[in-house]
Amino acid sequence: MRDRARALLIDLDGVLRRWDPAPIIAAEVKYGLKPASLLETAMSWDIYRPAMAGEITDAEWMRLVADRLPLPAEEAAAAVAEWQAYRGEVDPEALAFVREVRAAGRPVAIATNATDRLRGDLDTLGLTGEVDLVISSWELKAHKPAPEFFEKACLSIGHLPKHVLIVDDDDRVIRGARAAKLVGYRWTGPEHLPYLRKVLDLPE
Template sequence: MRDRARALLIDLDGVLRRWDPAPMIAVEVRYGLAPAALLETAMSWDIYRPAMAGEITDAEWMGLVASRLPLDEPEAAAAVAEWQAYRGEVDPEALEFVRGVRAAGRKVGLATNATDRLRGDLDALGLTDEVDLVLSSWEMKVHKPAPEYFEQACLTLGEQPKHVLFVDDDDRVIRGARSAKLSASRWTGPEHLPYLRKVLDLPV
C-alpha cells in the first residue's frame, strides 16, 4: 500500500490563486493588442525561465515583455503596468482545504514558480500566514518540475518524498513530482478534495 502523506505541497497559480481573465482582456482591448498577447509574451521561455529561476527580477522580466509589444515604449510600459496591477484572487475552497490540513497537524508548503514579487503578493492576498513555509523558485534558484526543486522542497518540509502530497494544475509539473517519488494530484477544481483529504488521512 502507498504510504499516507504527512505533509502537503500546494501550487499557487491555478490552485490557491485564481485569475479572472476579464481585467487582462480589458488591457489588451484598450491598447489594441491581440488576445492573450501579454500572457503569451510573458511566457516566452527565453524570458520566463530566468524570471522563475531567480536570474532576473520581476521588474526586469516585465521590462522585457514591454520591449516585445508592438507599441511605442511609453504605451508598452503603461500596458504592462496596467496588466500587472491585477494580482488575482484566493480560491476559497482551496484555502479551506489548506486550513483543514494544517488544523490536522500536517505541514503545508506553498510550492510555486515565482518571481521576487511573490512575498508582496502573498501579503496582499492574505496568504502569508496560511502556510507553514514558502518554496519559491526565485529564492531556490531552481524551478518546477526540476527534480532538484522537489528534493529541496521535501528537505525543507522535513519529510521523505513518499510522505508528501503535491497538488498542482500543470500536468508536466505533476509528472516531475511523481518522478521525484512524491504523491501528486492534478488540481482541476474542488471536486477532488475528498480524494486529497483521504490521501492525507483526514476526515472526508
C-alpha cells in the same frame, strides 16, 4: 498499502490563486493589442525561465515583455503596468482545504514557480500566515518540474518524498513530482477534495 502523505505542497497559481481574465483583456483592448498577446509574450521561454529561476527580477521580466510589444515604449510600459496591477484572487475552497490540513497537524507549504514579487503578493492576498512555509523557485534558483526543486522542497518541509503530497494544475509538474517519488495530484478544481483528504489521512 501505500503510506499516507504527511505533508502538503500546494501550488499558488491555478490552485490557491485564480485569475479573472477581464483585466488582461481590458489592457489589450485599450492598447490595441492582439488577444492573449500579453500573456503569450510573458510566457516566452527565453524570458519566462530566467524570471522563475531567480536570474532576473520581476521588474526586469516585465520590462522585457514591454520591449517586445508592438507599441511605443511608453504605451507598452503602461499596458504592462495596467495588466500587472491585478494580482488575482484566493480560491476559497482551496484555502479551506489548506486550513483543514494544518488543523490536522500536517505541515503545508506553498510550492510555486514565482518571481521576487511572490512575498508581496502573498501579503496582498492574505495568504502569508495561512501556510507553514513558502517554497519559491526564485529563492531556490530551481523551478518546477526540475528534480532539484522537489528535492529541496521535501527537505524544507521535513518529510521524505513518499510522504509528501503535491497538488498542482500543471501535468508536467505532476509527472516530475512523481518521478521524484512524491505523491502527485493534478488539480482541476475542488471536486476531488474528498480523495485528497484520504491521501492525507485527515479525520472524517
